[in-house]
Amino acid sequence: MSVQQNYRTGATLAGYNFAFLDEQTKRMLRRAILKAVAIPGYQVPFGSREMPLPYGWGTGGMQVTAAVIGSKDVLKVIDQGADDTTNAVSIRRFFVRMTNVATTEKTRAATLIQTRHRVPEIPLSEGQILVYQVPIPEPLRWLEPRETETRKMHALSEYGVMHVKLYEDIAQHGHISTAYDYPVVVNGRYLMRCSPIPKFDTPKLNMNPALQLFGAGREKRIYAVPPYTEVKPLDFEDHPFEVERWPESCALCGAGDSFLDEVILDDKGSRMFVCSDTDYCGERREAGHTGRMSAPYKAEAAE
């Protein structure tokens, strides 16, 4: 059974409203989310609340999830692509305590996915909602620390500084030296930060059938990419956008098309590469795919 149903139906943690937030806060969030969807890529300011988890640990994503989630949802929470990293476990536990919704580790079975730093490998479908935890929503922040200035730059679509920055990268390094959090333009209008996902995941935002919502709690901004919306990485004709590739494939499932985590095996520099997306890797191994270090599983699967 891929979906874990929580049988204490209806009973959430005593003394707290469904999904923790009070209804007025949810209304404020819901209004902000609708405006964010109506203005793709624009960062809507909202009255972020203190959550019982620290700022910087997913409070924006959690507030968006809390405003959206209903008792029929099936929730998946990932951090670095994995469902069982500690912060993902902690956030999932929070929502189970506060809503009793069903949870899953299966990308396909989830209606609502909260993520930090990754977009799942398995393509999302219509009707799914992906909620990103965002630390710094402003794509121009490293180039211009003042909010009053960046707000004007967005109003005027003045994104020349970002082009200059990327161009200087090329001049200096021969490359655009941005490996994650790659700047994109949404629907031909707003420069947007895709939260720090690796460059590898950036193309997945483009024309995605799912609704993508972004929450930055500490910085108090919500933004969105509706389904089937153009999301274009900034690049140059002679230096087109490219994703990173690995010379290796996943040591466990053999995947050559997924984002790989590098695992150091000893102090002599030996290492292995494994899928960062644990659900994708598991699904492939279940289907009989093997990698060079999946010995016991391989023996079973191969016969």
Added chain:
Amino acid sequence: MYVAVKGGEAAIGNAHQLLAEDRRGNPDVPELSVAQIREQMSYGVDRVMTEGSVYDPDLAALALKQARGDQVEAIFLLRAYRTTLPRLAVTRPIDTAAMQVSRRISSCFKDMPGGQLLGPTFDYTHRLLDFALEAEGAVPQAEGKGSLSDSLPQVVDLLNAEGLIERELPDAEDAPVGDLTREPLMFPAGRDVRLQNLARADEGYLLALGYSTQRGYAKSHPFVGEIRSGAVAVEIDIPELGFAVDIGDITVTECQMINQFKGSKTEAPKFTRGYGLAFGFAERKAMAMSLVDRALRAEELGEDITAPAQDAEFVLYHADNVEASGFVQHLKLPHHVDFQAELTLVRTMRAEIATAQAESEAELAEAAQ
């Protein structure tokens, strides 16, 4: 299978148990009660209430106990609890002129109407560890508890008679007041929002910023117009009754800092004010806050903005220790996906440089032959 940074439920559960055991410390030592913290660690409680934005000494003491004395953690606990509370009413502005004063000093005048009262202060203690406190049981008794009239004019207002100080007139009764707990900070930020931000701001941060204004980072020539601490009544309007009802007293510390202002083409030289207010006895906080408040008025007063403490975006965006602590500490969450992306990029770039170097060396070698 190797699992990176994946402890899951079990690891978290174990961590919570260890934390609880560690918090209690040696069980042979009697446990601290919340009441003991409230009564004997009261300055710590005051700070948690001020920066936690909740006036409740018991809850603040509980938060300090739970946080093992970690102030920022206790402030966070109180804030997270505050979020879940309904808003029942909005109080009338407190009237600090009607304060029941336990302490009142001014550095501007030798004496003033109503008098000065030193009150319970560390100020003139010699900072020598008092080993007598290691023994328990003694209950100190103060003689000569002074008291002042419970309606004392603000010292700064005494300067009003000559028009020497700017007047601060209250807004209209129904004028909107910003609330950062419900709306995001936007710029330009009004003084209401700035003061709320500073009242919730980290004391250490304000102290450093206020200090910087005294060392030339902003042209500041401050005098303590007045510091007063004591109890003030909190009232709420009951529309059905047609009058305000006193719902209790809170203790606050207020600081009015006086600053010189050179004047401009249209205005004669006069004194201006910086304002600080904190729950409980929190004089350092109130003083630092008043210095920073004044520095942030640079734009309004037509002064050049040259120093960090005058830069509203810088000061206000980084003042909140719950935000700052969370974001600094989030760096310990796994970032291996981003790091992997960087690693791949750096390796690619190094490989390209190595190839380019090898090529140019080969060319040089060829040329030499």
Added chain:
Amino acid sequence: MTMQMNAPQTPPAPGFDDPVQQSQQAFRALLDAMARPGRVVTVDTETGHPDGLAPALAAALLTLADLDTPIWLGPGFDTDAVKTWLRFHSGAPLAATPLEAAFVLLDGAQMPALEIFSLGSDEAPERGATLLVQVPALTGAAGMVWRGPGIKDSIAVPLCGLDATIWRRRAALTIEFPRGLDLYLGCGRDLLALPRSTMISFEGA
């Protein structure tokens, strides 16, 4: 909720029985509609509503309106029954002018000029108003083709009983983007959304 000292003679029409769950369900319908412009979504939670107001739009107001959102009631909805219901369930104040309204409730047969409502500013486009427009139908012969975010390729949309000039005026607002108005058209329990990002064309429909 604000208590009224002088209670109205007629009790207000009911709202949600279970505001927490029902507003969540209604919000998901509203979100789904806004994310997929032109697609008809059914708000399938039971909603009390004043006579004459479509349950889908009543649910939208119960879900989104409160003390922080001034509402402007257009001709046809500027009635005691609607005002009492709105005040009782949401506490939302009535906007003094159309320009101040966060939400606007309109009858499609009596549409004012769209430009009287706030489009927001280039620096704060989210302040553009949300219009809830009651229409006689959401089906019928296609009158327009919509394109834009949320729409795979394009979608044919009927005129929904609105005068063609309204559609042309809305189409003309596109150049103001990111300033603009976001619309929900409601009929019975169904609604569809028209966010400001949608491009409307009339040829080929």
